[in-house]
Amino acid sequence: MDFPFGEFVDWKRVKALMRLFYDLTGFASTVIDVSGAILHTEDGEMMGIGWQPICLHFHRAHPATRGNCRRSDADMAAAVGTGHRTMCYHCPNGLMDAVAPVVVEGRHLFNLFIGQFLLEAPDEDAFRRRARRYGFDESEYIADLRRVPVFSRSHVERGLAFLELLAGLIVEMGQNRRRLMDLERAKTQFLALVSHELRTPLQNLEITHSLLARAAPPDPEIARLVAGMAAATERMGRVVDSILHHSLIETGRVAVDVAETRLDRLAAEVVAEMGERAAAKGLTLEMELPPLPPLATDPRLVRSALLTLVDNAVKYTERGRVRVAVSRDGERQRCVVADTGTGIRPEDHARIFQPFEQGEAVSHKHAPGVGLGLTLARMLAERLGGSIELASRPGAGSVFSLILPQLARGPA
Amino acid sequence: MNKVLIVEDERDMRDGLACILAAEGIEARTAADGLAALGVLHDGWRPDVIVLDLMMPVMSGTEFRTAQLADPGLAAIPVVVVSGRHDLADAAPRLRPAAILQKPFSMRAFLATVVPLVDVPAVPGGTALDVAARD
Numbered sequence: 001m002d003f004p005f006g007e008f009v010d011w012k013r014v015k016a017l018m019r020l021f022y023d024l025t026g027f028a029s030t031v032i033d034v035s036g037a038i039l040h041t042e043d044g045e046m047m048g049i050g051w052q053p054i055c056l057h058f059h060r061a062h063p064a065t066r067g068n069c070r071r072s073d074a075d076m077a078a079a080v081g082t083g084h085r086t087m088c089y090h091c092p093n094g095l096m097d098a099v100a101p102v103v104v105e106g107r108h109l110f111n112l113f114i115g116q117f118l119l120e121a122p123d124e125d126a127f128r129r130r131a132r133r134y135g136f137d138e139s140e141y142i143a144d145l146r147r148v149p150v151f152s153r154s155h156v157e158r159g160l161a162f163l164e165l166l167a168g169l170i171v172e173m174g175q176n177r178r179r180l181m182d183l184e185r186a187k188t189q190f191l192a193l194v195s196h197e198l199r200t201p202l203q204n205l206e207i208t209h210s211l212l213a214r215a216a217p218p219d220p221e222i223a224r225l226v227a228g229m230a231a232a233t234e235r236m237g238r239v240v241d242s243i244l245h246h247s248l249i250e251t252g253r254v255a256v257d258v259a260e261t262r263l264d265r266l267a268a269e270v271v272a273e274m275g276e277r278a279a280a281k282g283l284t285l286e287m288e289l290p291p292l293p294p295l296a297t298d299p300r301l302v303r304s305a306l307l308t309l310v311d312n313a314v315k316y317t318e319r320g321r322v323r324v325a326v327s328r329d330g331e332r333q334r335c336v337v338a339d340t341g342t343g344i345r346p347e348d349h350a351r352i353f354q355p356f357e358q359g360e361a362v363s364h365k366h367a368p369g370v371g372l373g374l375t376l377a378r379m380l381a382e383r384l385g386g387s388i389e390l391a392s393r394p395g396a397g398s399v400f401s402l403i404l405p406q407l408a409r410g411p412a
Numbered sequence: 413m414n415k416v417l418i419v420e421d422e423r424d425m426r427d428g429l430a431c432i433l434a435a436e437g438i439e440a441r442t443a444a445d446g447l448a449a450l451g452v453l454h455d456g457w458r459p460d461v462i463v464l465d466l467m468m469p470v471m472s473g474t475e476f477r478t479a480q481l482a483d484p485g486l487a488a489i490p491v492v493v494v495s496g497r498h499d500l501a502d503a504a505p506r507l508r509p510a511a512i513l514q515k516p517f518s519m520r521a522f523l524a525t526v527v528p529l530v531d532v533p534a535v536p537g538g539t540a541l542d543v544a545a546r547d
Binding site (some may be wrong): 196200201202204206207208210211214228233234237240255294 | 422424425429430431435448457496497501502514516518519537
């Protein structure tokens, strides 16, 4: 195992749990690595709760007794080893400690300690002798000793059982978080690789059908097949593109280049681009594009999101119209894409923005694609500080609104 | 003039692109990697534009471009980078290309990019733009 396990654990929450444990049981606790160093949270807070003044002011403050503390920490760490066992021991300074090891994939990484307690009333004379031996202020030392809690064996056993469970949960928490991150990374790499490996053969297809089309085959059936090849190639290219864009946006690798953007003109371009496809389905493409003041945003990303919305509207509408309108919305601007398609059930509104999902009533024959379009469009909108709203119900068509704010100049 | 050098390790692709350009009346030569491309250039054949793939064996597109820019006799020839690399938008600008085409690109986009960079004559059967519009 070569990963920094500690970075996968939410130590702040572990510390909050230890604080409650102290409030409820009186057990002081800490987390110490195998070299004997006390762990810290990501905010630099020490992982220690409820420490006894006798340890803070005397045992761990004085060089000779601090050596005892260190030695016992190290001895305990070594003794618990990799056996997943808890243990209880007398520290050389006269108190009791108990420990549960955190063992991940056979490696002993940390110890959860409870300690600085007694199992019976202390022999004060022995502590007085220790105070004199190390030159402690005897009356203060004994006053601190009297603050040390005396616990029953069953209380300590239950405390240890708690520690053992907590150690197990910490291991699971860290391992699950790491697995999740590994999976995310593997998925992103896989998508990027797949998309790259598909691009080269797609390019060959594109060149070949282009050459075939130029050769002007006399047979209309062959010409029809060549045209079909062109359409299939283009469709595959779009799928590959959307998979790649998804993995790029998801890993935050899409740069935002802010420029003066005219949303009305952009929308007009997108409508023009989609005109042919809408006409082929017998759909009317309506525009309501009054001139708007320039918006500081990334025109390339806006265009991509808008194209997806209009493309989807055309794809999922069998008859009627698709309307594209822009308007001001305070400081923000809004582009609405409304269709007369089948509409989307309210319970599906959140789902259709999830990757690889499509509306339920959709036949793949009529609407090819991998179900990434809306996911991408929403990710792009969010990358631009905006959002996509959806109003739709079955039989009443759908209205998607892309809402975009003014961005600050320079890279976001 | 109107000559294009296509540097691409996929044989079908470089030959196919050469055919497409030939149909436009553009003379195209091909090279399977950066080293072969430098060989063509050092033999004195001077294209108007170089179509350059990035990931190739022997000598990559990046290595080729570095060598080309370091040679005062060749540095001025514009380069169109064509690649399927998923990080093309990040990787390509360092090479100072005249244009970047992400694979798979359409032949319409290819001609619209390359043709303006070469000296276009009248082609029997129509102009380059007519052909592109038929696409």
